[in-house]
Amino acid sequence: MHRKFVIVLSSIQLWCMAVSGACAQAQAPNSDTLKVNIKQIEEQFLKNNLTLIAEKYNIDNAEAQIITAKLxxxxxxxxxxxxxxxxxxxxxxxxxxxxxxxTTAGKRNKNIRLAQIGVDQARYQFFDLLRTLRFTVRTDFYTIYYNQQSATVYDLEIGSLKKTLTSFKEQFAKGNIAQKEVLRIQSQLYSLQAEYNGLVGGIDATESELKMLIKASPQSYIVPLVDPGFANTISATSVPYSKLLDSAYVNRYDLKNARITVDYNKTNLALQKATAxxxxxxxxxxxxxxxxxxxxxxxxxxxxxxxxxxNQGGIKQARIAIDQSKVQLENQQNQVAMDLATSYKEALRSEELYNSFDPAFKSDFTHLINEVYKNYLLRNIGLLEFIDFYDSFKTNTIQFNNIQLNRITSLEQLNYVTGTPFFNQN
Structure with missing residues (x-):
């Protein structure tokens, strides 16, 4: 009789695992689900982000200053x-x-030049903000994707353990199994649910930030669409380090702004001398x-x-401002080089770790855990060994998702530091 119960229970549990996996993929209402790829999410960001729209008005304000200076x-x-x-x-x-x-000594022309530099400064600040927010959008997108993949593992295990716990409680009441097995399953279930709630809370926080950046509905549920094989098409070593550094010096808008600030202060010195x-x-x-x-x-x-x-004081202040802006420019250049060196090392480490994983690992481990589950129901292995295998499956799957996320994030960091989309995936 016990043998018959085990066979029936095994069939029920395997069916439940399949159902749980399917349910995990449809946890949000279809009407509020926003399925987008990285290209679509960027398009919505560029079109709808209110912070960018507000920052762009600073360019219009700066251009109005040119009109004033010409009068x-x-x-x-x-x-x-x-x-x-x-x-x-x-x-x-x-x-x-x-x-x-x-006015004498070319004061009007110098004021016009200062206003024109002010427009360039406003533009550089806008594009530097765009660089920062785009980095946040892209990293949030991939963070949500990989964390949702990890949440699916929890969904599968929690759903399975809930069904197992219900069945074990019924069998314990009939005297077929020991209470310690029921309590161990129950303890494992509560632990998984606590971990799952923490993971989902992190997803919700990241999703909230992303929805704010793209001006999506607060009730919407974002489902990132990512080609599973896209990570194999990019590599940190595909671009030489020297090219990354040159690109950062040329394309970083905060550096451009630091350089033009030196020009602004030089023009201001000429204006202060003319004021005399x-x-x-x-x-x-x-x-x-x-x-x-x-x-x-x-x-x-x-x-x-x-x-x-x-105007002795104004002239002295203008000279000090030139020296100060030159030091700030040098410091900014050093910071860019330092950030790139750190980010590049991190990208190489992440890629080396990612490449060390066997591509067949995930499917092999999934097949193994299914066999372990069957053997546990048939009493070929004990409860502790069964729980240990399940924990290993969950831990390794989540670790692999985190490794993939860290690798993609490190490449996005290189895009951010260089100001160039070398490693973008559209």
Whole structure:
């Protein structure tokens, strides 16, 4: 009778494993499921990301500053009408004047140049933000994919153990099995459920960040579509290190911004020196009765004398700003080289570890665990050995998913550090 129970239970458990695996693939409502590949997710990001849209307005603001810098100063106009004097024609005593400020030493052109550099700075800041957010989008995408693959393993094992626990409780009540087997299965189930909840919580947090970046519905459930063999088509060694470094120096927008900041400060120094040169105001006036003769017309010129204030402080500050920006540029270049060296080493280590795994490992291990499960139900192996095999299956599958994720993330990090999509998979 015990033999018959084992055979029936074995069939039930194998069926449950298949059903659990199928259920794991359909855990979200179809109406809220967003199935996208990496290319589609990037398209939605570029189209919908509100942070990028807001940052782009800074470029428009900077361009408006060029318009302002090109404008000439408005002329000044004054008019006076007599109110009281000794003549009967006091109200006819009128005078008018007009004056115009002219800047000297090329101040207007220098201000225009500063505004133009400001536009370049705004553009570089926008594209550097784009580089950072795109890295987040892509790494979030792959993180969700591989963690969902790991969650499927938990779904399968938890679903199977739930069915096993129900059957064992029934058999324990009939006296067919010992209570310790029921408690051991129950303990294993609770442990798996706790681990699963932690994994799903991490997926939810990453998914929430990705949905925010692409402006997706909060109720949507993202299912990344990834070709399982795509990881074999890219390699960190496919691009020489020297090319990676040259590309980083040329294409990193934060470096471009650091370089142009030096130009900005040099132009500002020229402007501060020009500020020491007085501007000139020309004026023209007409006075009907108030001057030494009637209908007086006169012209004038006005400028300050640079005796005390020759903008010494502004010139000194501008020189200091140049030296400071040069140091900051050098520091930024050193940081780029350091980041690339670290990221490249990490990519090589991740790739070496990934290549050390046998491609047939996953399928062989899956076949093995199925055989172990059958042998446990037939009592060819004990409970502890069965649990140990199951833990090994889960641990190794999740580790392999993490290894694949770390490898892809390290390649995305190289894209990010170099500012060039050398290792993109579309």
């Amino acid at each position: 000439f100063a408005n002329p000044d106009f004054n008019f006076q009408n007599g109110i009281l004097n000794d003549t009967h024609d006091a109200y006819k005593n009128q005078s008018v004047g007009i004056s115009q400020l002219f 040169v007085p501007d000139v105001t020309f004026s023209l006036g007409y006075d009907k009765y108030g001057s030494f003769n009637n209908n007086y017309v006169g012209g004038g010129i006005e400028f300050n004398l640079p005796v005390f204030n020759r």
